[in-house]
Amino acid sequence: MAAPAPARRRAAPSAPRPAATRSPGAAVAPAAPPRAAGVDVRPVRPGGERAPLRVVAPRPRHRRRAGRRTALAALAIAVAAPLSVVGLYADMTAGQVRLARLQQQLTAEQQRQNTLELRVARLENPSTIVAEARVQGMVPASKVTQIPEVPVGVEAAAPSTAASSQPRASVSTSGSRSSSTRSSTRS
Amino acid sequence: MSEGHREVSSVPLERPGTRRSSGLERVHRPPGAGRGFERRPRLSPGDRGRGGGGTGPRGDGSGRGGGPPSRGARPGSPGHRVRLMQVVVAVAFAALVIRLVEFQLTSAPTYRTLGAQETVVTQTVPALRGPIYDREGGVLAMSQPVDVVVADPRIIDHPRSEAGALAPLLGISSTTLDTELSNRSTGYVVLDRTLASGTGTKVANLGLRGITLTPSSQRIEVDGSLAAPLLGSVDAAGVGASGIEYQYQKVLAGHPGSTVQAVSPSGVVLPGTAHSTAVARAGTGVELTISQPLQYETEQALAAGVAKAHATNGIAVVMDPRTGDILAMASMVRDAATGAVTEAPQNLAVTQVYEPGSAFKLVTFSAALQDGIITPDTVVEVPSVLPIDGALFHDAWAHPAEPMTASQILAESSNMGTILIAEKLGAARLAAQIHRLGFGQPTGLGFPGASAGLVKPVSQWSPTAIGSTPIGQDTGVTAQQLLDMFATVANGGVAVPPRLVAATISPGGTVHRVPRARGRRLIAAGADAELVKMMESVATPIGTAPAAAVPGYLVAGKTGTSQIPDPATGGYTPGAFWGTFAGFAPAQDPALAAVVVMTHPQPIYGGSVSAPVFSTIMQYALHHYAVPAAPGSASQPLPPTPAQVGAAPTIGVG
Incomplete structure (x- = not known):
């Protein structure tokens, strides 16, 4: 159990595992030496020989700037996109409210028109006109004279005069049979 | 350790x-x-x-x-428990995945609907019913948007304060409202079914808890009961129940819309969430051929006539014989107890079947004139009584056998003379003329409940039918059918089907005229002209209806007085009559035709009760439509006498 365990390519543990947690009899690997941050750990070759060390070139400066820009852009998009959605939604809602208000106005105007139409219809109906005429003292004409249409240059004939309809309350049938007692019994 | x-x-x-x-x-x-x-x-x-x-x-x-x-996967070992947990987690995830799939695919619509029901409310927007206009554009009936105010007393915490707020808007006393809102035994109390929309908005703005407003509409007959039997009515749901409202339900109804809106748990509509899923489309308007002023005058004249004659009911119809347009159609009933005359509950002009009596003699005379059986001057030896198959027929007045011209027979309405002419004509030709003039068939108006009349086929005529049918018995007609016949005579023998609807008007105002039906000649022009001449004598002092005369115009017409059958006995009801007068004017160029019928009038004669109403209506109508008066001083011509004709009787008994 003296064979050393291969070094592990991972960050150096802050502390070795407590031996007490291991099973009795199991080989305990020696603790890996602490590594400095940024130091490449060279792989161990099968023959136990380590690869030669080499200098790693630092990351180019412009690439770091580009990466920063990309990150900033992504952040800006991440912030701006939801804000834009919220803004658009707010605008849409405002539009809907405006639309609803206009529809309410339209409905109100239609109702007003309907009410006015009804009012006009009620004022125009015959019973209203008759009642208003009576209030103003109007009475049915006792006779109606028709003026015939006469061509220019032709002497007009005397207009025919027709007795107007009597008020309905005074409609009488009393005279309808006066001329013939025989006919009064016929259908 | x-x-x-x-x-x-x-x-x-x-x-x-x-x-x-x-x-x-x-x-x-x-x-x-x-x-x-x-x-x-x-x-x-x-x-x-x-x-x-x-x-x-x-x-x-x-x-x-x-x-x-222990080593390996012994029960209780870590490996065993890990695998057990893996299985448990796998099963749990599988269950979650299955449930997720079920939620997202199978049950998604159901849960979506359930979810929507929690927050989304669909409200039906009623479509305004189309208006009904008269021929001059006057509104006879129209719909108004209203709100139905409903209260739920179970969730009203302060009924008194809410009653106080609602009372002035609903026009109901605060005490009454308080009583209704405090009644927690029910959760549905209708406070007002016809609240004007403007007032409804004010109620909604009060934001009262437990008060709901539902949009609805109210049908309004603008002139109260004018033409009510013709227009009909709508039921509580706003659906046509009778008359034109029922007949044109599909046209007038329109299409209701719907609005979807989100509401909070307390029922408050979330602003900006309402949107229409279907826009309400108002119904199409219907323009009738009725003239509102003439309808009013006709109803007034008929009501006065019914009241004066103490009739049970009365019918009056005015028509343009040249176009078939019905200009007025009135049906009135009289309350025997109070004497009040009001609009009939149904349109009697097309639903009441009755025996027309002597007005039906026009069928006999038109057929006889057309077939050359008679001329206006044909002299008939009229007996005092006429036995037919054991039944004795007689005239309404006692007279000895005497010669009368055909014109006199029509003017004085002699039953004996008419029966003798009908016997000469024959049952088959008389029956054919009855059918040709449209009796026993629908008028074409399509009015709900309209009757086609009751006409027996000639094969079912009794032996006495040749005596009763020519004088208007044994045959049931409607007032409209009778007027159609007179309109045909007025129109030179050409029948133009009657119509009540002139056009439909879309909500956008587009007018679609209903095409007029083409006329059909039913009576030869010559025979028709002779018949009109004979009918002019009816409204003379020796005729049966001098009261039908219209000053300044020549009137042609015919009276009818007929007994009312008694279904119980199969005979006639003693003392019960129908009185009819139908005619047209001016006789030389008829512009208007009308019929007036009264049931149970006193006196019983059509010339006494119906003819004056006809005259009143015609005077107004002729002036209203500026129909030129007869040139000179027109007077109704008297019928020629046998002495004037100077001919021997050619028709008589045997």
């Missing part, structure tokens, strides 16, 4: 054979040592295994704790 250095309670906190995984165990501490628990390092399985006996729970050396250290 061993727990032997600690004093562990001998009372296990777990059942034997189980392990605590929290690493906490009850440790007996001496009094005053603080909490009864302290953290103790978890023991490894090997440690526990090696513990062997001791005073612990498994200190007896039995069970797993006392055995040799």
Whole structure:
């Protein structure tokens, strides 16, 4: 159990595992030496020989700037996109409210028109006109004279005069049979 | 390594054979040592295994704790538990996935609907019913948007204050409202069914809890009951129930819309969420051929006539014989108890079937004139009585056998003379003329409940039918059918089907005229002209209806007085009559035709009760439509007498 365990390519543990947690009899690997941050750990070759060390070139400066820009852009998009959605939604809602208000106005105007139409219809109906005429003292004409249409240059004939309809309350049938007692019994 | 250095309670906190995984165990501490628990390092399985006996729970050396250290997937080993947990987690995830798939695919619509029901409310927007206009564009009936105000007393906390707020808007006393809103036995109280929309908005703005407004519409007959039997009515749901409202339900109804809106749990509509899923489309308007002023005058004249004659009911119809347009159609009933005359509950002009009596003689005379059986001057030897198959027919007045011209027979309405002419004509030709003039068939108006009349086919005529049918018995007609015949005569023998609807008007105002039906010649022009001449004598002093005359115009017409059948006895009801007058004017160029019928009038004669109403209506109508008066001083011509004709009787008994 003296064979050393291969070094592990991972960050150096802050502390070795407590031996007490291991099973009795199991080989305990020696603790890996602490590594400095940024130091490449060279792989161990099968023959136990380590690869030669080499200098790693630092990351180019412009690439770091580009990466920063990309990150900033992504952040800006991440912030701006939801804000834009919220803004658009707010605008849409405002539009809907405006639309609803206009529809309410339209409905109100239609109702007003309907009410006015009804009012006009009620004022125009015959019973209203008759009642208003009576209030103003109007009475049915006792006779109606028709003026015939006469061509220019032709002497007009005397207009025919027709007795107007009597008020309905005074409609009488009393005279309808006066001329013939025989006919009064016929259908 | 061993727990032997600690004093562990001998009372296990777990059942034997189980392990605590929290690493906490009850440790007996001496009094005053603080909490009864302290953290103790978890023991490894090997440690526990090696513990062997001791005073612990498994200190007896039995069970797993006392055995040799285990390897692999023994029950209770970490590997076993991990695999068990993996299975449990896998099963749980599988269940979640299955449920998720079920939610997202199978049950998605159901849950979506259930979810929507919690927040989304669909409200039906009623479509305004189309208006009904008269021929001059006057509104006869129209719909108004209203709100139905409903209260739920079960969720109203302050009924008195809400009643106080609602009272002035609803026009209901605060006390009454308070009583209704305090009645928690019901959750649905209709406070107002016809609240004007403007007022409804004010009620809604009050934001009262438990008060709901539902949009609806109200049908309004602008002039009250004018033409009510013709227009008909709508039921509580706004659907046509009778008359034109029923006949044109599909046209007038329109299409209701719907609005979807989100509401809060308390029922408040969330602003900006309402949107129409279907826009309400108002119904199409219907323009009738009726003239509102003439309808009013006709109803007034008929009501006065019915009241004066103490009739049970009365019918009056005015028509343009040239176009078939019905200009007025009135049906009135009289309350026997109070004497009040009001609009009939149904349109009697097309639904009441009655025996027309002598007005039906026009059928006999038109057929006889057309077939050359008679001329206006044909002299008929009229007997005092006429026996037919054992039945005795006689005239309405007693007279000896005497010669009369055909014109006199029509003017004086002699039953004997008419029957003799009908016998000469023959039953088959008379029956054919009855059918040709449209009796026993629908008028074409399509009015709900309209009757086609009752006409027996000639094969079912009784032996006495040749005596009764020519004078208007044994045949049931409607007033409209009778007027159609007179309109045909007025129109030179050409029948133009009657119509009540002139056009439909879309909500956008587009007018679609209903095409007029083409006329059909039913009576030869020559025979028709002779018949009109004979009918002019009816409205003379020796005719049966001098009261039908219209000053300044020549009137042609015919009276009818007929008995009312008694279904119980199969005979006629003693003393019960129908009185009819139908005619047209001006006789030389007819512009208007009309019929007036009264049921149970006193006096009984059509010339006495119906003819004056006809005259009143015609005077107004002729002036209203500016129909030129007859040139000169027109007077109704008297019928020629046998002496004037100077001919011997050609028709008589035997």
